[in-house]
Amino acid sequence: MSPDDVAWARVAEPQQDGYDTRVARALAEQEFGWRRPPVPAPPHAFDGRVALRSWPSDIPLNPELKPGRLEHPNLRRAEACIRNVWPVVHRQFADLVAELAPVDANDSASDSHIGSCSGHSPAPPFAVYVTCFDAFGAAESLVHEMAHVKLRCLGVRVESSSRLIMNPPSELYRSPLRSYPRPMTAVVHAFYSWLHLTELDVRWADVEPRRALMLLARNCIWIAAMAQEIQAHVRTDEAGRRFLPPLFAWAERLWTRGQTLLKAA
DSSP states (O other): GGGOOOOGGTSSSOOTHHHHHHHHHHHHHHHHHOOOSSSSOOOEETTTTTEEEETTTTTTTTTTEEEOOOOOHHHHHHHHHHHHHHHHHHHHHHHHHOOOEEEEETTGGGGOOOOOOEEEEEEEEEEEEEEEEEHHHHHHHHHHHHHHHHHHHBBSSSSSSSSSSSTTSSEEEETTTTOOOEEHHHHHHHHHHHHHHHHHHHHHHHOOOOTTTTHHHHHHHHHHHHHHHHHOOOOHHHHEEEEEHHHHHHHHHHHHHHHHHHOOO
């Protein structure tokens, strides 16, 4: 696959026909030598396509986290949430993520918490970890980390980029997710992952509105702030000029849908 032949406007948002997934995997293999491993042995998830494994010992884990049970019931609930309301992304997760590591918070009171902590492997990016003390929080983090994996396959890392975003890492910009400025690539990564997370929120509102709407107002505000910062300062190549407008349109749809849901609550 030649990058010049990619329909970049169709790569931004998850596609029903899987076009964006095929582009991400092809570019990851051709340009970085990142080849997703074959179908794993049990234990596994996502229709047997994603291995459930302990987080690799040679990749540092957040010190506030520890290895968790591979067969945590909330992990199955999180997967079911994604499958039920966003089947396209359920398939995409299985295509882009090879290993999933359940982890626990060191805090003994984690069972009373909501949300999730998560991360992904630096390179190759096909392994992710996620806490499971909250099923819906885990679902949000699964789609969040999958978005990071996909963007890295396309050539955008957190602090550098070989495509799409041309701002140098020395230039720093505001992000509502951090108290300090970050490179444009990091802001784009945050924006991209939060679009996925918030899309799951608005879809889940039809199933469990009280939980889905809990942080929706904040998430919509963050998406709008990141979109404004990116639009004001981003520099792109030709692929980026086609890739970003669909993301801004997606953000606007989420904002509109979010406000409607919040007013009706």
